[in-house]
Amino acid sequence: EFHKTWRGDYYRLERVHSFVQWYLCPDSFINKIPCPQAFLNNETAKLNLQQSYRLMLDFYGIELSNLETGAVGRASNWPERFGNMNWHTHNNLRLTRILKCLGTLGFRHYQAPLVRFFLEETLVQGKLPAVKESVLNYFLFAVLDKAQRRELVRFAFWNYEPREKFIWCPKKIQEVNFHIIRPGYMAFIFST
Incomplete structure (x- = not known):
């Protein structure tokens, strides 16, 4: 139901805050289910999470361009949606939760590409100034793979001014x- 009725409903996605905790935040539900491994072994659950991730990326003006690698890029609606992110900074916390969820629930390989995207858009392109501090102080630390995190730090260092x-x-x-x-x-x- 969430995927059918909420996709593209940007007003609703912006105003209602509880859905992120239920659909995309491991702290709210993964520790409350009897066996977190059950989620990781359930293909339907993983497909639903992937669909929720794509829905939220669309909300932010981003599209998942490669399901296998997690590569992302700007979606056609990016100017409007980036404006929303710059105006409504509570989305930075949502993004941190999404990144943590991806790492916890079997999509670690999606973390670094999303963080790299935000580093590019904040430090190089200058399109998301209201996200810059969160990228450097929170998003980077959500990336579980240490080698990928090191590469992201190097990229941030060389592009920071x-x-x-x-x-x-x-x-x-x-x-x-x-x-x-x-x-x-x-x-x-x-x-x-």
Whole structure:
């Protein structure tokens, strides 16, 4: 029902907040079901999650261009939808939840391409300035594959301006160690 009636209903997708917790947030349901592995072994459930992911990508002006690799690109509706993301920053939290869900529920290979897309759109193209902080402080940390995460950090570093002010570490560490990471110094803190 969700896939049939909500796709393209951008007003509803923007205004109603609870569906993300139910359909795309592992914290809300994956820990409450008796066996999370049951989801991972259920092809229908995985296809439904993939369909929900595509629905949300459309909401953000993005399309899944390769089901196998998770490659994404701008959809035809991107100018309007990017405007919505820049205006409604609560979508950044939704995107973090989506990224975590992908990693938890068998779609780890979708994480890095989506984060790379947002790095490109924020740091290189400058089209999503309201998403930039979330990409650097949250989206990157949702990527479970350490090698992919390292590549994304390198990409962010080489495209961040001004490069000498690039700081990459979890927001919590930045806040706790603010006296160590001083403005004007590059810092690379890689978490395990």
